[in-house]
Amino acid sequence: MRRFFPLSFVLAAGVAATAGWADQIGNADTGAVLFGDCSGCHEVGAGAQNGIGPHLNGLFGRPAGGLDGYFYSSGLARMGGEGLVWDLTTLNAYIENPRALVSGTRMSFGGWEDPQERADVLAYLRRYSDDPANIPEAAPTARVSEVDLAPDILAIQGDPAYGEYLASDCKTCHQQDGSDAGIPSITRWPVEDFVVAMHAYKQKLRPHPVMQMQAGRLSDEEIAALAAYFKDLE
Numbered sequence: 001m002r003r004f005f006p007l008s009f010v011l012a013a014g015v016a017a018t019a020g021w022a023d024q025i026g027n028a029d030t031g032a033v034l035f036g037d038c039s040g041c042h043e044v045g046a047g048a049q050n051g052i053g054p055h056l057n058g059l060f061g062r063p064a065g066g067l068d069g070y071f072y073s074s075g076l077a078r079m080g081g082e083g084l085v086w087d088l089t090t091l092n093a094y095i096e097n098p099r100a101l102v103s104g105t106r107m108s109f110g111g112w113e114d115p116q117e118r119a120d121v122l123a124y125l126r127r128y129s130d131d132p133a134n135i136p137e138a139a140p141t142a143r144v145s146e147v148d149l150a151p152d153i154l155a156i157q158g159d160p161a162y163g164e165y166l167a168s169d170c171k172t173c174h175q176q177d178g179s180d181a182g183i184p185s186i187t188r189w190p191v192e193d194f195v196v197a198m199h200a201y202k203q204k205l206r207p208h209p210v211m212q213m214q215a216g217r218l219s220d221e222e223i224a225a226l227a228a229y230f231k232d233l234e
Helices: 015-022 028-034 076-080 089-097 115-126 160-166 190-203 209-216 220-231
Strands: none
Touching: 028 115, 089 115, 160 220, 190 209, 190 220
16 A cells, blocks of 8 residues: 555544445445544544645535635646546545646645555545435446556657657647646656546546547557657757
8 A cells, every 4th residue: 555645534423324335335434544644634524624635524526626715726626627526436546646637736645556445435435425325336446557557558668759749739738838828737747747647538537528539549659759758848
């Protein structure tokens, strides 16, 4: 399991009645233990408030970056505006590797590699949803490891010259000088971040329909070439 910074939430009383359905996706009590070290970042349950991170009451069904009163990173707010909503699939993807869904997220968390641990954490969080009975019982299916952890994809050495040839479509929207006028910069992105983001669009984990279409047209080698080109672009 990867945990660079602890993640926990304040455990509230009065949740035993929901344990039956929660356990169908994971063990909520185990999930509470996994979050036992991080009350300084997030709270959940009775009286939960925003802190370093937003409180997580009513998380399921909430648009990303959509909690009033909390100042989100521009990346997370942008993803919410593009249609990212927190559910079993997207939360499973996010807590496996936050960067695969949201570039520039401020959440200092390396992610859980173990799918059972993710299921346990989601079961715990679902206890505090606004209407947990209406949240599907099926286990989440999104696998960010297919995007972020596949060594054969990350090992591809992209050709910057080929990337320059391919980049004209990218630069119709993204500014070559790295400026951000409502569209995030991709100039001088680290290669792995670029590759992870593009494959997240290909697998429809990131919700932007235009980027899903554009990424879906690219081969693994073409994505690697674009990453190599933009990494050193002046």
